[in-house]
Amino acid sequence: MKRHLLKIAFVGTLLPFVSCSVLKNSAMKTADNFPKQSLEAHRGGRGLYPEGSFAAMKNAIDLPKVTTLEMDCHITKDRKVVVFHDDYLNPKFVLKPNGSEISEKDKTLKIYNIRYQDLIKYDIGSKFYKEFPDQKKQITRIAKLADLIDSTEMYASQKRKTPMFYNIEVKSREDKDGIYHPKVEEFIDLMVQVITDKKITSRTVIQSFDSRAIKYLHKAYPQIKVSYLIDANYSKSIEQTTTALGFNPFIISPYYKMVTADFIKQCHKAGIKVIPWTVNTKEDIEQLQKLKVDGIISDYPNLF
Numbered sequence: 087m088k089r090h091l092l093k094i095a096f097v098g099t100l101l102p103f104v105s106c107s108v109l110k111n112s113a114m115k116t117a118d119n120f121p122k123q124s125l126e127a128h129r130g131g132r133g134l135y136p137e138g139s140f141a142a143m144k145n146a147i148d149l150p151k152v153t154t155l156e157m158d159c160h161i162t163k164d165r166k167v168v169v170f171h172d173d174y175l176n177p178k179f180v181l182k183p184n185g186s187e188i189s190e191k192d193k194t195l196k197i198y199n200i201r202y203q204d205l206i207k208y209d210i211g212s213k214f215y216k217e218f219p220d221q222k223k224q225i226t227r228i229a230k231l232a233d234l235i236d237s238t239e240m241y242a243s244q245k246r247k248t249p250m251f252y253n254i255e256v257k258s259r260e261d262k263d264g265i266y267h268p269k270v271e272e273f274i275d276l277m278v279q280v281i282t283d284k285k286i287t288s289r290t291v292i293q294s295f296d297s298r299a300i301k302y303l304h305k306a307y308p309q310i311k312v313s314y315l316i317d318a319n320y321s322k323s324i325e326q327t328t329t330a331l332g333f334n335p336f337i338i339s340p341y342y343k344m345v346t347a348d349f350i351k352q353c354h355k356a357g358i359k360v361i362p363w364t365v366n367t368k369e370d371i372e373q374l375q376k377l378k379v380d381g382i383i384s385d386y387p388n389l390f
Contacts, residue, residue: 099106099267114181119288119289120251120311121153121154121381122380123153123255123382124154124155124251124359124361124380124382125151125152125153125154125381125382125384125387125390126155126361126382126387127146127152127154127155127156127384127387128156128363128364128383128384128387129142129156129157129158129171129385130142130143130145130146130155130157130195131145131146131152131189131384131386131387132221132385133218133219133220133221133366133385133386134221134385134386134387135211135222136179136210136211136222137171137179138158138169138170138210138228138229138234139157139172139210139211140229140234140237140238141222141224143155143157143238143241143253144237144238144241146245147238147241147242148245149387149390150199152250152387152390153250153251153381154250154251154252154253154291154381155238155250155251155252155253156253156254156383157169157234157252157253157254157255158171158254158255159231159254159255159256160197160266160267161197161198161268161272161273162198162201162205163200163201164202164203165268166202166277167230167231167232167280168197168205168228168229168230168231169228169229169230169231169234169276170197170210170228173196173197173198173257173262173266175195176195177189177190178213178217179211179215179335180208180209180213181208181210181213182208183208183209185209185212187213197265197266198266198268202230206227207227208227208228209225209226210227210228211223211224211225212225213326214273220333228263231254231277231281232283232284235252235280235284237347238250239284239286241366249286249289250289251284251289251290251291252289252290252291253290253291253293253313254281254290254291254292254293255293256270256273256292256296257275257294258294259296270296270298270299274292274306274307277292278292278307278310281310287310290311291310291312291313291336291337292310292311292313293337293339294312294313295314295315298316300312300335301332303375304335305333306384311336312335313336313338313361314327314331314335314337314338314339315340315363316340316341316344317340317341318341318344320340323352324338324349324356324358325356326355328356328358334357334358335358335359337359337361338359338360338379339360339361339362339363340360340362340363341362341363342364342365342370342374345360345377346377347377350377350378354378359381360379360380361379361380361383362374362379362382362383363380363383364383364384365383365384366384366385366386367389368389371390
């Protein structure tokens with residue numbers, strides 16, 4: 087690949103990107119250090135603390151078996167990369183800046199339509215969340231990816247002998263381009279810029295349900311490990327999947343009830359790791375580990 091700087095234009099500004107070859111050389115230093123069993127705190131472990139928060143990530147780092155911090159990203163109106171799963175401010179657990187409820191019918195509060203300086207006024211951690219009744223409640227703001235990485239890296243350096251790995255999801259969908267997020271290429275470029283700036287490229291997997299995102303990552307940033315997420319309705323074989331993608335992803339991450347011994351055998355034969363989501367009981371975790379999965383994603387990382 088030519089040693090040139092990738093650039094992306096937005097709001098009349100050009101952001102310089104580090105060349106792919108430089109990133110690749112950096113990634114090679116720890117390319118073989120991926121955990122043998124990647125035990126991942128889903129959204130930091132949202133069963134225990136507000137999702138995507140430093141409190142959740144800190145708790146996950148404190149749990150000795152957790153190897154990987156899983157999180158999702160969106161892009162704000164002013165092109166900041168933020169850690170949040172939904173593409174709108176979900177009334178199930180988000181409160182307005184004045185502390186009032188968001189209407190269940192109000193889906194107009196899109197992350198992509200809000201500047202970060204306004205987004206951080208919303209509280210995503212104080213409201214009781216019935217799906218996760220044991221979640222510790224505290225005032226929590228949506229974090230920029232860069233800031234969250236700074237915090238987790240510093241805390242992990244104090245608590246761990248080895249650094250954490252990251253599994254970061256691109257929350258894109260073709261029918262939402264330009265409405266809930268920028269075009270997928272810009273979305274990924276903005277994410278990769280942060281990951282590169284924070285020097286965690288070699289410890290990061292980028293995942294997505296969006297095959298466009300996976301293909302673009304493989305083409306533009308071949309040094310970054312990718313994980314292809316698939317849901318319960320997915321029906322293609324592993325061979326059909328890799329043919330459609332045009333390459334074998336580092337990981338295929340299926341809904342956990344899809345996983346069988348044969349599914350794992352097919353993936354391993356193709357050199358692909360299997361890390362199912364989202365596994366929330368001790369029994370299911372142990373059963374999947376007996377099948378020789380390569381990791382587990384769970385809302386309850388305390389179960390590992």
